[in-house]
Amino acid sequence: MHQISIDISKATGFVDPEVYSKIKAEVVASHEQLTKGSGRGNDFLGWLKLPSLVTEDLTRKIKADAAKMKASSRWVVVIGIGGSYLGARAVVDALSHPFHSMMDQKEFPGLVYAGENLSEDYHAGLLEVLDKSDYSVIVISKSGTTTEPAVAFRLLKAHLEKKYGETDAASRIYVVTDAAHGALKKMADEKKYSSYVIPDDVGGRYSVLTPVGLLPIAAAGFDIDALIKGAKKMEKVCQSGSADENPAMVYAAIRNALYLSGKTTEIMVNFQPDLFYFTEWWKQLFGESEGKENKGIYPSGVGFTTDLHSMGQYIQEGLRMLFETTLSVNSPRTELRVPFVDGDPDGLNFLAGKRLSEINKMAEMGTLLAHVDGGVPNIRIGVPQINEEIIGQLIYFFEFACALSGYTLGVNPFDQPGVEAYKKNMFALLGKPGFEKEGESLRKRLE
Amino acid sequence: MHQISIDISKATGFVDPEVYSKIKAEVVASHEQLTKGSGRGNDFLGWLKLPSLVTEDLTRKIKADAAKMKASSRWVVVIGIGGSYLGARAVVDALSHPFHSMMDQKEFPGLVYAGENLSEDYHAGLLEVLDKSDYSVIVISKSGTTTEPAVAFRLLKAHLEKKYGETDAASRIYVVTDAAHGALKKMADEKKYSSYVIPDDVGGRYSVLTPVGLLPIAAAGFDIDALIKGAKKMEKVCQSGSADENPAMVYAAIRNALYLSGKTTEIMVNFQPDLFYFTEWWKQLFGESEGKENKGIYPSGVGFTTDLHSMGQYIQEGLRMLFETTLSVNSPRTELRVPFVDGDPDGLNFLAGKRLSEINKMAEMGTLLAHVDGGVPNIRIGVPQINEEIIGQLIYFFEFACALSGYTLGVNPFDQPGVEAYKKNMFALLGKPGFEKEGESLRKRLE
Numbered sequence: 063m064h065q066i067s068i069d070i071s072k073a074t075g076f077v078d079p080e081v082y083s084k085i086k087a088e089v090v091a092s093h094e095q096l097t098k099g100s101g102r103g104n105d106f107l108g109w110l111k112l113p114s115l116v117t118e119d120l121t122r123k124i125k126a127d128a129a130k131m132k133a134s135s136r137w138v139v140v141i142g143i144g145g146s147y148l149g150a151r152a153v154v155d156a157l158s159h160p161f162h163s164m165m166d167q168k169e170f171p172g173l174v175y176a177g178e179n180l181s182e183d184y185h186a187g188l189l190e191v192l193d194k195s196d197y198s199v200i201v202i203s204k205s206g207t208t209t210e211p212a213v214a215f216r217l218l219k220a221h222l223e224k225k226y227g228e229t230d231a232a233s234r235i236y237v238v239t240d241a242a243h244g245a246l247k248k249m250a251d252e253k254k255y256s257s258y259v260i261p262d263d264v265g266g267r268y269s270v271l272t273p274v275g276l277l278p279i280a281a282a283g284f285d286i287d288a289l290i291k292g293a294k295k296m297e298k299v300c301q302s303g304s305a306d307e308n309p310a311m312v313y314a315a316i317r318n319a320l321y322l323s324g325k326t327t328e329i330m331v332n333f334q335p336d337l338f339y340f341t342e343w344w345k346q347l348f349g350e351s352e353g354k355e356n357k358g359i360y361p362s363g364v365g366f367t368t369d370l371h372s373m374g375q376y377i378q379e380g381l382r383m384l385f386e387t388t389l390s391v392n393s394p395r396t397e398l399r400v401p402f403v404d405g406d407p408d409g410l411n412f413l414a415g416k417r418l419s420e421i422n423k424m425a426e427m428g429t430l431l432a433h434v435d436g437g438v439p440n441i442r443i444g445v446p447q448i449n450e451e452i453i454g455q456l457i458y459f460f461e462f463a464c465a466l467s468g469y470t471l472g473v474n475p476f477d478q479p480g481v482e483a484y485k486k487n488m489f490a491l492l493g494k495p496g497f498e499k500e501g502e503s504l505r506k507r508l509e
Numbered sequence: 510m511h512q513i514s515i516d517i518s519k520a521t522g523f524v525d526p527e528v529y530s531k532i533k534a535e536v537v538a539s540h541e542q543l544t545k546g547s548g549r550g551n552d553f554l555g556w557l558k559l560p561s562l563v564t565e566d567l568t569r570k571i572k573a574d575a576a577k578m579k580a581s582s583r584w585v586v587v588i589g590i591g592g593s594y595l596g597a598r599a600v601v602d603a604l605s606h607p608f609h610s611m612m613d614q615k616e617f618p619g620l621v622y623a624g625e626n627l628s629e630d631y632h633a634g635l636l637e638v639l640d641k642s643d644y645s646v647i648v649i650s651k652s653g654t655t656t657e658p659a660v661a662f663r664l665l666k667a668h669l670e671k672k673y674g675e676t677d678a679a680s681r682i683y684v685v686t687d688a689a690h691g692a693l694k695k696m697a698d699e700k701k702y703s704s705y706v707i708p709d710d711v712g713g714r715y716s717v718l719t720p721v722g723l724l725p726i727a728a729a730g731f732d733i734d735a736l737i738k739g740a741k742k743m744e745k746v747c748q749s750g751s752a753d754e755n756p757a758m759v760y761a762a763i764r765n766a767l768y769l770s771g772k773t774t775e776i777m778v779n780f781q782p783d784l785f786y787f788t789e790w791w792k793q794l795f796g797e798s799e800g801k802e803n804k805g806i807y808p809s810g811v812g813f814t815t816d817l818h819s820m821g822q823y824i825q826e827g828l829r830m831l832f833e834t835t836l837s838v839n840s841p842r843t844e845l846r847v848p849f850v851d852g853d854p855d856g857l858n859f860l861a862g863k864r865l866s867e868i869n870k871m872a873e874m875g876t877l878l879a880h881v882d883g884g885v886p887n888i889r890i891g892v893p894q895i896n897e898e899i900i901g902q903l904i905y906f907f908e909f910a911c912a913l914s915g916y917t918l919g920v921n922p923f924d925q926p927g928v929e930a931y932k933k934n935m936f937a938l939l940g941k942p943g944f945e946k947e948g949e950s951l952r953k954r955l956e
Contacts, residue, residue, distance in 0.1 A: 137611075143814070143815065143818045144818025144819055145818070148819065159634050159637075160628075160630060160631045160634040160635070161621070161634045161635060161637070161638045163610045163611050164584075164610050164619075164621070164638050165638060166641070172611075174608070174611070178815050178818075179780075179781075179782055179812065179813075179814055179815045179869075180780070180814050180865055180866075180868050180869035180872055181607075181780070181781050181782055181783075181841070181865070181866075181869060182841040182843055182844070182845050182864060182865035182866040182869065183607060183781070183783065183841050183842050183843050184607045184781075184782055184783070185845055185865060186841075186843035186844070186845045187606050187607040187608045187843070188607070188608060189845075190606075190608070191608045191611050191612060194613070206854075206855055207855045207856050207857070209857070209860075209868070209872075210814055210818075212855040212857050213847055213857065213860070213865065213868065215855075216847060216848045216850055216855075216857070217845070217847075217848065220848045245854045245855040245856065246855075248854060249854050266818075267819075326828055326830070327774070327807065333626075333627070333628070334628050334630070334631075335626055335628055335631055336628075336630065336631070342819065345819055345820060346818070346819030346820070349819065349820050349822060349823040349827070350819060350820075350821075350822040350823065352823075352827070353822050353823025353824075353825075353826060353827030353828075354822065354826045354827065355826065356826065356827070356828060356829055357827065357828055358823060358827040358828060360774065360809075360823065360827065360828060360830075360831075361820075361823070362807075362809055365626065366626075367590070367626055367627050367657055368590065368625050368626045370928065370931055371590045371591025371592070371625075371657075371713075371793070371928065372591055372595065372714075372789065372792055372793030372796060372797060373792060373793070373796050373797075373808075374797075374927065374928050374931065375796060375797040375800050375801065375925045375926075375927045375928050376796040376797065376799075376800025376801075376805060376807065376808070376927075377800075377927075378800075378927030378928070378930055378931075379800060379801045379802065379803065379926070379927035380796070380799070380800030380801065380803070380804065380805045380807065381773055381800075381803060381804055381805060381807060382803055383773070383807075384807075394628070394629040394630050394633075395630055396629055396630050396633035396634070397629070397633070398629050398632055398633045398636075398664070400660055400663060400664075401663045401664065401667045403663055407653075407692045407695060407696050408653055408654050408659040408662075408663075408692040408693075409654050409692065410654070410656070410659050410660065410663070412939070412940065412941050412942060413656075413660070413939065416939070417629060418627055418628070418629035418632060418660065419627075419628075419629040420939075421627050421656070421660065421935075421939060422626075422627035422628060422629065424935050424938040424939045425627055425656075425931065425935045427934070427935075427938055427951070427955055428931045428932070428933070428934030428935035428936075428937070428938050428951070429931040429934070429935070431934050431951055431954060431955070432930035432931040432933075432934050433931075435930070436927070436930065478822045479822075479826070480821065480822045480823075480824075480825030480826035480883070481817065481818065481821050481822050481825070483825055483879035483882070483883065484817055484821065484825075484872065484875045484876040484879040484880075485875070486875070486879075487874070487875030487876070487878050487879050488868075488871050488872045488874075488875035488876070489875075490875070491871040491874055491875050492859070492860065492863070492867075492868060492871045493859065494859050495859060504874070504875070504878055507878060508874055508878070
């Protein structure tokens with residue numbers, strides 16, 4: 063059991079067999095489009111072969127920079143937004159000690175994030191912490207001009223230079239950006255920052271296996287070779303097999319069939335709080351790939367058993383447009399058992415001696431059946447354990463399945479035309495030169 | 510501007526005027542039901558008058574216990590799940606330093622949470638941290654037998670007794686539970702724990718203004734008098750006024766009208782990461798109150814501008830069953846401005862000297878208009894600033910609006926029958942005495 067698996071036996075009963083057959087045939091066609099590069103957005107297929115094309119030169123440089131950060135820094139600030147931080151954060155949070163920021167001594171620097179929001183309190187608070195600790199900065203932005211990370215980089219660069227002087231500051235800045243163009247590339251060349259390339263043919267949400275993800279993951283002390291190894295394995299698995307065997311095709315087909323049956327919201331379920339950001343990464347991947355042309359499955363996430371006591375009621379008995387996809391993890395990394403208590407005051411001595419993971423697993427199975435009985439189809443992704451290799455598999459599996467799923471839905475899974483709308487308005491309202499007229503008309507609408 | 514406000518001018522255009530008038534009349538009827546106590550679930554209306562009925566005896570005892578925890582503890586572990594922790598966490602996270610767990614020195618203990626999940630790694634990691642720090646425990650559970658908090662309390666009580674001895678451990682345990690019955694009440698009496706009552710007529714998701722919320726909030730160093738004062742103000746505001754003035758009636762009416770127009774998913778939007786748990790609290794309040802009888806608005810949450818780079822594409826252009834409710838906060842607590850950079854490498858010098866909060870506010874306004882243009886109605890909750898008093902207002906406002914909204918939808922907003930289904934299955938699968946037969950049949954279904 064060193065490979066992820068998929069079980070759709072609790073979902074197929076909710077779809078029309080004819081529709082499902084038709085969809086499976088379409089997924090086969092999507093697979094051909096994708097692997098032949100003949101579909102929409104085919105100038106953004108660089109991620110397809112990333113696992114097998116990562117060079118040792120690249121990973122060597124990443125590991126050397128990670129070692130430098132380890133030697134010099136208590137914290138590494140990762141500046142990026144959307145696809146420029148969610149992948150790294152998903153992997154690092156899944157693998158880290160759940161209370162790492164509360165621990166005194168650490169072998170590796172802790173990662174903190176900036177430029178993924180515009181909160182003044184958040185960034186002021188971060189600078190306050192950094193006043194008292196040694197740190198490095200990884201700044202990740204293709205253009206170097208995206209507002210949130212660019213503002214954060216202005217703040218952090220000034221802070222670093224004040225704290226360490228310009229030369230030492232430069233040795234603490236690592237840049238991941240466009241190969242040839244863009245603001246960050248120019249600065250990196252001038253100031254001699256250690257810099258990395260985001261390939262032109264890899265979009266943000268598919269970029270975790272480039273330096274965008276690999277550099278922060280290595281800086282946090284995790285094994286990027288194993289991550290790539292896992293992804294490579296899944297790259298191979300996803301190449302072939304029928305629509306009933308290839309796990310990415312199975313996932314793409316069943317979720318499109320469910321969508322056509324009126325199940326328009328997919329809830330990604332985990333039973334491990336450290337998978338929260340993996341779900342966030344998945345939400346971007348699928349939401350941004352499919353949510354266009356007034357269609358697409360709405361991606362949502364819950365962490366159980368926590369949210370069984372908040373969203374559980376709705377999922378069990380609310381509007382029936384939901385289906386669930388469960389990340390079903392098998393082995394915890396630690397061992398903790400329920401203590402026996404004399405007199406059994408809470409009536410739980412029948413659990414004494416059991417591991418928490420066993421109770422958690424029975425909660426998972428009990429929930430699965432309860433929700434299916436309530437009319438919520440379930441897709442179960444079997445996850446043997448949480449380590450770098452398995453996460454590498456999961457990343458590639460979901461990326462590949464997402465591309466197939468988007469083609470099957472009939473959209474371009476590699477663009478995001480809707481993300482520009484708010485930016486244009488924001489620039490106009492902020493008085494960016496050239497946007498004066500738009501600004502005026504927007505202000506009128508807000509009066 | 511010391512009071513929250515509501516602006517529905519960007520939502521009314523999406524609903525049929527006749528439907529909206531009808532709904533407003535129904536909300537007026539719901540208001541009468543609620544205030545007269547004649548509606549469904551009227552044995553759970555204790556929360557209605559909580560703000561004006563909190564006694565000084567109670568707050569004095571809470572403050573004395575908070576002072577004891579401050580003197581003796583680096584951390585306070587709050588054990589609870591669902592309504593027994595989300596309210597406290599919502600308030601404490603909103604008011605805390607955004608990086609409080611990374612700061613060395615603190616005036617007040619930091620809050621950490623246990624028993625809100627069953628993860629073995631999570632609880633083992635927590636015990637590891639607690640091995641090295643002084644701490645106290647607040648355990649919150651009406652019955653004392655809910656699996657997650659009961660398991661966590663077994664672990665923490667054993668850990669405390671080993672660390673401090675039985676007597677000293679008892680002085681570090683604070684219990685919030687049922688007045689007369691239940692496992693925790695019995696233990697508290699026997700061991701002389703400091704204990705507090707959860708009123709019988711207040712359900713979990715409406716309990717933040719009882720000791721369930723007040724004790725942890727006070728332990729974290731926040732002003733519970735101001736919180737209650739704010740809630741009391743809103744208690745008065747919500748009593749009267751027409752369906753076009755009373756903010757709770759306005760919110761209840763427009764969201765029900767949107768629901769009838771096919772807007773079946775409500776996204777709670779914030780632009781401040783520290784409001785994440787406030788959104789989680791809101792999701793439980795509304796999801797658990799309305800999601801039943803195969804109806805109800807699906808509650809979802811996003812944090813912008815972060816999620817504009819993940820969920821933004823879907824919200825702008827995906828399936829049109831969405832509406833947004835924005836928590837529009839006006840004043841940050843700190844001041845931070847964008848630095849000027851020579852040569853303007855990233856083209857952002859037009860922002861130099863501006864506060865981050867100003868850019869964030871323009872992002873909010875730009876997003877609002879972009880999403881409305883994309884077919885997503887917007888409800889804007891004006892929040893003058895984030896402090897105890899305003900949060901108290903928000904809590905009561907949403908609780909009152911939720912009750913009105915549930916009555917208008919035609920459900921009992923105070924029960925949660927669907928939460929039991931997974932528990933029964935879990936007990937059966939765990940071999941709880943008396944559940945043998947069910948266990949057998951469930952295991953067969955899982956084969």
